[in-house]
Amino acid sequence: MSRRGILYVIAGPSGSGKGTLVKKLMQRVPNLFYSVSATTRLKRPNEKEGIDYYFISEKEFGDFVETEQFLEWAPLYGYRYGTLKKTVLNKLEAGVDVILEIDVQGARQVKQNLDEKAVFIFILPPDISELERRLTLRNTETEADLRKRLDIAADEMRAADEFDYKIINKDIEAAVDQLVGIINIYRN
Numbered sequence: 662m663s664r665r666g667i668l669y670v671i672a673g674p675s676g677s678g679k680g681t682l683v684k685k686l687m688q689r690v691p692n693l694f695y696s697v698s699a700t701t702r703l704k705r706p707n708e709k710e711g712i713d714y715y716f717i718s719e720k721e722f723g724d725f726v727e728t729e730q731f732l733e734w735a736p737l738y739g740y741r742y743g744t745l746k747k748t749v750l751n752k753l754e755a756g757v758d759v760i761l762e763i764d765v766q767g768a769r770q771v772k773q774n775l776d777e778k779a780v781f782i783f784i785l786p787p788d789i790s791e792l793e794r795r796l797t798l799r800n801t802e803t804e805a806d807l808r809k810r811l812d813i814a815a816d817e818m819r820a821a822d823e824f825d826y827k828i829i830n831k832d833i834e835a836a837v838d839q840l841v842g843i844i845n846i847y848r849n
């Protein structure tokens with residue numbers, strides 16, 4: 662029987678550096694499919710439609726929810742973010758390993774909704790002040806948005822124990838190495 666793909670779910674607070682980590686992972690490990698999420702938030706200047714996200718309207722998002730096209734979705738910072746079920750399941754079916762980079766609420770839904778076992782990996786920032794520094798440096802949010810993200814991040818840190826693996830993102834290259842190591846455990 663041909664091999665089914667493995668689903669890796671990577672979560673962690675906004676500002677934990679998980680976005681950069683996942684980008685580096687995708688460059689290092691072949692035959693991994695990055696699942697591009699849909700979101701209702703506005704596109705940032707450096708982002709590309711269909712590469713970073715599918716930027717869709719509230720109405721479209723609502724339709725997708727109603728027709729059950731999301732494997733998971735979550736409201737975050739006043740917007741909504743979701744993973745398209747069909748794309749992910751088709752890849753797994755075809756034997757391709759899939760990476761989801763989502764928030765904690767979404768990771769919990771995947772655990773609940775998916776019949777098969779996925780691998781759950783949590784990315785931690787070295788500490789909360791480092792998180793604040795990273796989010797401030799990024800400078801893409803308004804002051805109020807930044808506050809919201811920090812509050813949510815503090816909450817999310819407490820969810821770390823629900824995950825199979827935890828990686829502290831102190832040194833980015835070391836963190837990527839750990840991530841690659843985890844992927845390879847399951848691949849043989």
Ligand code: 5GP
Nearest residue numbers: 675698699734735742743744762763764767
């Ligand atoms: P950002 O707006 O900075 O791109 O992402 C904000 C947060 O949304 C990040 O923590 C990211 O992991 C999360 N996120 C991105 N896509 C999804 C998704 O499809 N589902 C869920 N639940 N969270 C997502």
